[in-house]
Amino acid sequence: MITIGNSFRRISQAWFLLLSLTAVFALLYLISALFPRPIDPSISKYFSLALAEKARIYNYAPRIVYIVHLCLQIGFLTWLLFSTRGRILFQRVRNLSRNYWLVSVLSILAIWLVSTLISLPFSYYSGYYWQKIWGFSTQSQVAWWIDYLKNTSIDLVLSLAGGIIFFLLVNKISRYWWLVGSLLFSLWLVVEYFFWPIIVSPIFNHFEPLPKSAITTMVNELAHKAGLNVGSVLEMDASKQTTFANAYFTGVGSTKRIVIYDTLLKNYSLPEIKAVIAHEMGHWRHNDVAHGLLLGMAGGFIVFSILTFLLKPWLPKNSTKPPELWAALQLALILLLFVSSPLQNAISRQMERNADYFSLELTGNLPAEIQLQEDLARNSLTDLDPPGFIVWFSYDHPPTLTRIHDLEREYRPN
Template sequence: MTDFSFVLTSLFTAALVLSLLIKFWLSSRQIRHVARHRSQVPAAFAHTISMAAHQKAADYTLAKARLGLIDMALGAAVLLGWTLLGGLSALNEVLVHWLGNNMTQQLALLGSFVLIGAVIELPLSWYQTFVLEEHFGFNKTTPKLWLIDMVKASVLGAAIGLPIAALILWMMAATGHFWWLWAWLFWMGFNLLLLVIYPTLIAPLFNKFKPLEDESLKARVTALMQRCGFSAKGLFVMDGSKRSAHANAYFTGFGAAKRVVFYDTLLAKLSAAEVDAVLAHELGHFKHKHVIKRMVSMFAMSLLGFALLGFLAQQSWFYTGLGVQPNLLAANDALALLLFMLVMPVFSFFIAPVFAQLSRTHEFQADAYAVQQTSASDLSTALLKLYEDNASTLTPDPLYVRFYYSHPGASERLARMSSLPPTEKVI
């Protein structure tokens, strides 16, 4: 083992152990904090949230956190199995023996890796859907529908993913030292295309979308969007209730293909004014250009990632330091891709709180915009209904929130809304 290989092995091991310790520590804090506050509804919500709803949210949070601990341990074991324990290297050698050193072998390596990973994750996925979510009354899907969704996703993933992987592997081999720049440009173009085609070609494969039929609500929503200077291709209702009782609304698409989608569960639970307020919050993200800022950030981060991969793929210590014996007489491009995808989350974990904080800041700004355009009371009651409906705990551990939450906790969020200057609350 070269010096660089030893350094990489040591850094990877240290980062993995430290990240696991932090994750388990944060999860244990969350579990203790939620359990400690289970028996009392926070004073700010005493008149709006029942004890039964509060305790259901606490129990749901605790159940997910405990399952998360198992998922963390399994994920770490699988990661070590693929890397330092030689699993990826062994799989590569078997496929080279069967298929030779060629593009087919590299694609087979990528496909086999994804397939094995999916099989490993299958039991926990099943348990989460048909035990945990079922126990708390959220699961509405059936084993048949769950299986059909899985098959559809697998076929779609293969139909889209394999050609993309083949093209990137070809670029790595044929376009010279700066292959990563060409691959990045292609990857960004594909993501922009996906934003356009997803609403009309991909999403309908999994759910039914019908135009919003409530004329009164449609008029309110249209007036709100016009007032905010926003246009969309259509207002649609999605049959989310066939899989889950959770409620949501979102914008999808890009440019002229933007559309507004409401879960049918959301429309069943919120008043028209509350739907207006939730939609105004989403419009706030567009008004503050959060979507564009996130896209630019994603483009910049992915460019750095591709550049780093371009460097690491040429270094033998990158492979040996992570438990993989590279091919000596053939390309190692698929190995490089897989190792990079496996290892980067271990190191990027430590900067995750920065992006979580940025996301929470965006949520506060969108809330403030919604209060300007609709009503603070309507947004507050809508959020409380959604927190209750989704069994989101009102008493998360503050440090856990700072590290993980992309949205502010309920107490902090509603307190921030109530503290807005009066001039920001005028409709």
């Protein structure tokens, strides 16, 4: 049995620091969600205070659900790793078979199953129930469950494949497993960025090229003005799931594409659609997917190097690695990703800000840019005066009013 003794005092201190930092962030997030400051009256320049109050109510429950879910996941894995009963459970798993790889696979599956069961009520509440009672979900309950099972099946396959590769690395390349692991992770990111848009996304939605229309003419004109060779602009049937409008830029190489929700095309004016497409062209022009890919690779290298230190108690030399290692890996990853959220989101917000500026430069239409932000916020009940800590910690886009004010400051009339 692997235990953390005196020789691993520094490692236990690192775990304590990581858990403590997570607890502090989680507590600050929860306090910010439970007790937001009064709504700033200045928002009335663009939105009614009644709308702001309604949006605050809509965003209230999902924030609490998010942090409670996180705490339960961390609590389960912490109990599994550091409690006596958790160690007894792993011992029982080891007693099921003398086959090391069977025991490892059973451990991966068991931890995945319990984590999925813990997540299920939260996923249902936030992803279906809450959206349905507010009128945003267009799915039947059966359709939601079908999508959920698709997502869960993909997650199971990836978790099982990743777990087996992980145990192969730590057992066969004990000393340099983290380096090979970071290289494989980088390779996976490239594969994911390249193939996800053409293999996985179509499992959930239908994509087709925009039909010849004023919009395609506008796209071609914008692309010419921006000096871009935009290969694919696709319409996605998002209305089968939601009333939300959106667009995004994804893919690398030959799979690069701008995807526009059909809800955006149906419910927004041509100048607003133009602003959205120009924004996505900004991501294209700034190579944000490639930059995100490179940052992900660098982040993976850093995370894997930290894992070599955190996981050392479960990485005995010259012997097979225990099944508890998988639980330790899951816990470490959740904690590291959580505490690094502010940095990740700050980078994302800057990319979005730059894409907004590019859109404004390309369209030259400040009223349309502002109208787009106003309509998106109204139609999705975006929090119009979110708590500062929650913005800093978890927002991957600038808040609506920040985007509007930034656009106003950036605007330079011809």
